[in-house]
Amino acid sequence: MKKHILEELLKHDINITPGALELIEKKYSNSLKRIIEEAIKRNIAIITEDFLRNFDNNKVEVIIKETYKRLADEYEEEIEVKKSFKKISSKADVKKFLNYFRNRYEKIKEMFIKRGIKPVTISQAIKSKEEVYIVCCVYDVRETSSKNIVMDVDDPTGSVKALVLKDELKEVCKEIIRDEIICLKGRYNKSFFIVSDIIFPDSPLKTKTKKLDIPIVTVFISDIHLGSKKFLKEKFLKFIRWLNLEGNRKEIASKVKYIIIGGDLVDGIGVYPNHEEELEIKNIRRQYKELYEILSKLPKNIRVIIIPGNHDATRQAEPQPPIIEEYAKEFYEDSRFLMLSNPSYISLHGIDILIYHGRSLDDIITTLPGYDYKKVDKAMSLWLKKRHLSPLYGSRTPIAPEDYDFLLIDNIPDIIHAGHVHRTAVSDYKNVLLINSGTFQEQTEFQKRMNIVPTPGLVPILYMDEMRVSILEF
Numbered sequence: 001m002k003k004h005i006l007e008e009l010l011k012h013d014i015n016i017t018p019g020a021l022e023l024i025e026k027k028y029s030n031s032l033k034r035i036i037e038e039a040i041k042r043n044i045a046i047i048t049e050d051f052l053r054n055f056d057n058n059k060v061e062v063i064i065k066e067t068y069k070r071l072a073d074e075y076e077e078e079i080e081v082k083k084s085f086k087k088i089s090s091k092a093d094v095k096k097f098l099n100y101f102r103n104r105y106e107k108i109k110e111m112f113i114k115r116g117i118k119p120v121t122i123s124q125a126i127k128s129k130e131e132v133y134i135v136c137c138v139y140d141v142r143e144t145s146s147k148n149i150v151m152d153v154d155d156p157t158g159s160v161k162a163l164v165l166k167d168e169l170k171e172v173c174k175e176i177i178r179d180e181i182i183c184l185k186g187r188y189n190k191s192f193f194i195v196s197d198i199i200f201p202d203s204p205l206k207t208k209t210k211k212l213d214i215p216i217v218t219v220f221i222s223d224i225h226l227g228s229k230k231f232l233k234e235k236f237l238k239f240i241r242w243l244n245l246e247g248n249r250k251e252i253a254s255k256v257k258y259i260i261i262g263g264d265l266v267d268g269i270g271v272y273p274n275h276e277e278e279l280e281i282k283n284i285r286r287q288y289k290e291l292y293e294i295l296s297k298l299p300k301n302i303r304v305i306i307i308p309g310n311h312d313a314t315r316q317a318e319p320q321p322p323i324i325e326e327y328a329k330e331f332y333e334d335s336r337f338l339m340l341s342n343p344s345y346i347s348l349h350g351i352d353i354l355i356y357h358g359r360s361l362d363d364i365i366t367t368l369p370g371y372d373y374k375k376v377d378k379a380m381s382l383w384l385k386k387r388h389l390s391p392l393y394g395s396r397t398p399i400a401p402e403d404y405d406f407l408l409i410d411n412i413p414d415i416i417h418a419g420h421v422h423r424t425a426v427s428d429y430k431n432v433l434l435i436n437s438g439t440f441q442e443q444t445e446f447q448k449r450m451n452i453v454p455t456p457g458l459v460p461i462l463y464m465d466e467m468r469v470s471i472l473e474f
């Protein structure tokens with residue numbers, strides 16, 4: 001073998017060191033022709049180990065470019081939009097609110113019935129001497145002087161005072177939120193409904209985790225806040241370069257088929273008092289234009305699904321229709337981008353994903369005991385327990401009364417993706433994957449005062465063939 005190598009080199013008047021000869025024999029015998037060509041091209045008289053190492057590097061470059069063509073491109077796209085809110089119904093009035101709550105009540109009652117419970121109405125319960133189930137809205141919970149708990153509850157047929165005497169149920173009462181719809185088991189006796197059990201809508205445990213048989217990856221981001229002085233452009237560009245196979249972890253990047261953006265794409269304008277002082281770009285149209293400039297550089301086969309957040313150009317009340325077209329024209333003209341509402345319900349290759357910006361997380365975390373910004377995933381699991389994305393009605397999250405309750409979780413998804421709190425978190429609640437995709441914005445003055453510590457540049461990615469999430473740092 002060595003002899004053959006030497007003969008070939010001799011033909012071209014090229015010399016070689018003993019070490020380099022060894023190396024060619026061991027590692028590069030198949031590349032001999034290319035090594036010689038390269039040496040001639042560079043006018044090299046002696047081939048050294050160094051030369052081979054450089055050649056090796058070049059070769060690695062070539063191989064990377066060849067091997068890491070985008071793997072994801074080999075698979076057909078499969079997106080189904082199951083729910084995206086479009087229509088804005090006429091102005092809210094009392095009747096609309098009543099309809100809205102009635103719809104929420106009926107939907108949650110259905111969930112209990114599906115589970116095998118056969119509820120009676122409050123008016124029937126009052127006449128009955130049997131133990132029965134009622135589905136009711138709780139509008140007050142308080143402790144009595146004798147340390148028992150009494151709840152004022154109603155349904156469309158009437159109202160009743162529900163009395164909780166058992167200690168273990170008193171604990172459960174702490175989890176009840178005002179205006180929540182729950183199921184009570186009990187018996188009517190002397191003007192009280194004596195409670196023997198409390199059942200929340202909750203999410204049934206999913207037994208089977210779906211996995212795809214193709215190795216594609218979905219990337220979750222949110223809260224880019226382009227336009228803010230605190231937008232971390234360098235981190236964001238690093239992320240974009242990674243997707244363009246210009247960094248480490250090329251193999252993963254080449255598998256990326258979808259990117260979901262969970263709102264707050266830009267910082268907007270006039271979102272908070274004195275917001276302008278925090279803006280680098282004071283025109284929202286320009287903010288979207290600039291973001292498009294960056295995102296349009298993504299590989300052309302990556303599909304980007306976008307919902308708005310509270311900083312985006314659409315109405316504030318939830319459900320929020322998609323970002324208004326005239327503000328984000330470029331996105332609408334480019335078929336790679338799919339502009340949906342907040343929340344939205346989509347399916348990627350049969351994997352159901354509920355995408356919600358997450359504004360109600362502030363209400364949950366700041367109102368309920370036991371929740372804080374460091375445990376974002378726990379707060380997200382409350383959505384499933386209550387089967388509603390904004391369970392604290394009348395708090396900071398404005399809700400528009402549509403003909404039906406769009407924020408209700410009637411079908412349990414495989415994944416819930418949110419953002420808003422600027423902290424990356426991944427968790428699991430009853431086999432539903434909870435993903436919060438963090439931010440690309442540095443801590444703002446307000447967040448400093450609130451002690452909210454963001455985690456910029458931490459991006460959760462999902463291997464869809466394993467249903468496993470890993471977090472990449474940019």
Ligand code: D5M
Nearest residue numbers: 223264272310362420421422446447452
């Ligand atoms: O919200 C990012 C996070 O910071 C979210 O948890 C709300 C909180 N935040 C930030 N600024 C404010 C003000 N001025 N009021 C109330 N809450 C705030 P983002 O939607 O990205 O601004």
Ligand code: FE
Nearest residue numbers: 223264309420
């Ligand atoms: Fe945000």
Ligand code: ZN
Nearest residue numbers: 264309310420
């Ligand atoms: Zn937000």
